[in-house]
Amino acid sequence: MIENISSKDNKTLKLIRQLKKKNGRTDNRKFIAEGIKMVREALVYVPQDLCCVVASNELFAKEPGLIKSCDAACGRVYLVPEFVFDELSDTDTPQGVLAVINWKDKQFNAGEGERRIVILDGISEPGNMGTIIRTAEAIGYDGIYLMKGCTDIYAPKTVRSTMGSIFRMNFKGGCTASDIDELKELGFTVIATTPSGDIALEEYKSPEKCAIIIGNEAHGVSHEVMEKSDAGVKITMDGMAESLNAAVAAGIVMHWINLK
Amino acid sequence: MIENISSKDNKTLKLIRQLKKKNGRTDNRKFIAEGIKMVREALVYVPQDLCCVVASNELFAKEPGLIKSCDAACGRVYLVPEFVFDELSDTDTPQGVLAVINWKDKQFNAGEGERRIVILDGISEPGNMGTIIRTAEAIGYDGIYLMKGCTDIYAPKTVRSTMGSIFRMNFKGGCTASDIDELKELGFTVIATTPSGDIALEEYKSPEKCAIIIGNEAHGVSHEVMEKSDAGVKITMDGMAESLNAAVAAGIVMHWINLK
Numbered sequence: 409m410i411e412n413i414s415s416k417d418n419k420t421l422k423l424i425r426q427l428k429k430k431n432g433r434t435d436n437r438k439f440i441a442e443g444i445k446m447v448r449e450a451l452v453y454v455p456q457d458l459c460c461v462v463a464s465n466e467l468f469a470k471e472p473g474l475i476k477s478c479d480a481a482c483g484r485v486y487l488v489p490e491f492v493f494d495e496l497s498d499t500d501t502p503q504g505v506l507a508v509i510n511w512k513d514k515q516f517n518a519g520e521g522e523r524r525i526v527i528l529d530g531i532s533e534p535g536n537m538g539t540i541i542r543t544a545e546a547i548g549y550d551g552i553y554l555m556k557g558c559t560d561i562y563a564p565k566t567v568r569s570t571m572g573s574i575f576r577m578n579f580k581g582g583c584t585a586s587d588i589d590e591l592k593e594l595g596f597t598v599i600a601t602t603p604s605g606d607i608a609l610e611e612y613k614s615p616e617k618c619a620i621i622i623g624n625e626a627h628g629v630s631h632e633v634m635e636k637s638d639a640g641v642k643i644t645m646d647g648m649a650e651s652l653n654a655a656v657a658a659g660i661v662m663h664w665i666n667l668k
Numbered sequence: 669m670i671e672n673i674s675s676k677d678n679k680t681l682k683l684i685r686q687l688k689k690k691n692g693r694t695d696n697r698k699f700i701a702e703g704i705k706m707v708r709e710a711l712v713y714v715p716q717d718l719c720c721v722v723a724s725n726e727l728f729a730k731e732p733g734l735i736k737s738c739d740a741a742c743g744r745v746y747l748v749p750e751f752v753f754d755e756l757s758d759t760d761t762p763q764g765v766l767a768v769i770n771w772k773d774k775q776f777n778a779g780e781g782e783r784r785i786v787i788l789d790g791i792s793e794p795g796n797m798g799t800i801i802r803t804a805e806a807i808g809y810d811g812i813y814l815m816k817g818c819t820d821i822y823a824p825k826t827v828r829s830t831m832g833s834i835f836r837m838n839f840k841g842g843c844t845a846s847d848i849d850e851l852k853e854l855g856f857t858v859i860a861t862t863p864s865g866d867i868a869l870e871e872y873k874s875p876e877k878c879a880i881i882i883g884n885e886a887h888g889v890s891h892e893v894m895e896k897s898d899a900g901v902k903i904t905m906d907g908m909a910e911s912l913n914a915a916v917a918a919g920i921v922m923h924w925i926n927l928k
Contacts, residue, residue, distance in 0.1 A: 535795070539913045548906025569913075576908055610927045644927065646808025648836055653799045653829075656919035659912065663903065663920045 410468075410475065410485045413492075420460060420486055424496050424508065430560050437513075439562035441574075442498055442506040444474065449572030450507045451477055459508040460484035464493040467504030474505070498564035509575075511562070516578035518591060522550040523617045524666055525591060527583070527598070529555040529633045530624035531654060537561060538569020539655035540622065541577050545570075547662050551578035553587055553619070555633060588636040591619050598637045600629045601661045603651060605640030612641050614665045622658045670728075670735065670745045673752075680720060680746055684756050684768065690820050697773075699822035701834075702758055702766040704731065709832030710767045711737055719768040720744035724753040727764030734765070758824035769835075771822070776838035778851060782810040783877045784926055785851060787843070787858070789815040789893045790884035791914060797821060798829020799915035800882065801837050805830075807922050811838035813847055813879070815893060848896040851879050858897045860889045861921045863911060865900030872901050874925045882918045 426432030597615040623629030686692030721738040857875040883889030
């Protein structure tokens with residue numbers, strides 16, 4: 409059913425406004441995937457989790473096929489005037505379509521079969537979080553452990569920055585030090601990436617099973633998590649720049665560890 | 669001289685509004701570095717290029733030492749009410765201070781002594797541009813060649829994303845295919861990073877002198893530039909993600925090439 413919405417007080421539009429905030433996402437167990445690419449990815453990878461789709465009339469005129477596919481998948485598409493969509497949008501240049509997606513309730517747990525895990529400890533910037541998720545999938549990591557204190561993976565900007573990896577990656581949320589202990593019991597070597605590490609990444613021989621810790625953008629890996637690590641590795645630097653962007657550093661380390 | 673500005677029509681404030689646009693930067697040959705860290709970096713690395721500094725009264729109360737250092741360096745600090753600063757700011761969470769910096773007029777040209785160059789071809793997103801500049805400096809590259817069609821390195825968001833590398837990196841702007849020919853004459857091997865490359869990065873032995881081409885976020889390296897390259901390398905991928913973020917891909921390739 410493709411339905412026109414005329415009132416701003418419509419309950420779907422109210423829901424979307426709620427989902428822009430973390431509390432709203434937690435209460436409703438849903439999140440927003442905005443933009444043409446993200447909606448296409450949702451149709452392919454999580455059609456069963458598609459709750460509803462909101463599009464501008466203009467987008468419907470331009471991409472009727474996309475909207476009809478959304479209707480076929482979830483049966484609930486709402487059309488709004490462009491100015492209403494722009495108010496809902498989280499972006500500076502709205503494309504006129506967004507999907508509301510139900511949360512995956514299933515938590516990932518590494519087992520015997522996994523060999524590459526990323527542990528995120530206090531990543532605070534949504535763009536970095538999304539980019540790290542995207543990189544982890546592209547390079548072939550098995551899952552991401554999110555320590556308490558990480559920014560929400562379901563924030564609109566994070567979701568967009570994953571370019572669709574949010575639908576495919578395995579996550580374990582709300583992790584504590586005991587989750588790292590469990591990884592070690594499974595045979596994982598846990599390495600922290602830190603400028604104060606005593607091993608140069610470029611000289612590090614990767615173990616068969618490895619979990620890489622990436623810390624907060626400003627403060628690095630927390631003391632509590634660092635204590636659980638088996639080794640600290642640092643990326644060799646040469647210039648006067650104090651550090652790399654967290655997503656770039658994560659990418660360099662994930663790539664190196666995976667392939668050596 | 670630390671001076672209070674009360675009128676929004678003040679000519680320094682008008683200049684700053686102009687500098688938020690590319691035309692305004694080109695006409696005035698100046699750019700903005702916003703935020704406490706960026707102003708501190710400017711004081712250390714380009715005090716001679718500091719044109720003036722604008723701060724909110726609130727920031728002056730909190731960081732009088734910083735403002736006095738700015739006054740000592742350039743002799744022109746303007747204080748404005750917070751709401752006026754917030755209108756000037758390019759960020760969602762203004763810190764209350766920005767510096768106006770004179771452009772470097774000197775163009776960089778690689779010579780016999782250089783061995784690592786990055787060639788950017790159509791990088792369009794300011795955050796990616798700034799992050800690549802930051803990475804190039806941190807890893808120890810000698811300079812960046814900017815092909816025509818790249819986003820402006822002096823855009824406010826780009827400057828912030830460099831975290832200060834903008835003041836220290838060497839740039840050659842407005843490059844064309846003939847600049848790549850010159851690098852080859854100097855003994856550089858020119859490699860393009862592309863998902864369609866026929867050499868896996870992880871099997872590539874870096875030459876002594878190497879220039880790496882990074883292409884546009886959506887369309888990759890342009891045909892014209894690709895034709896000038898000696899080889900195409902690709903990062904080995906494993907997941908369903910179609911590609912890496914451009915700044916992450918650039919970081920992985922720059923790091924690998926530099927150290928192998």
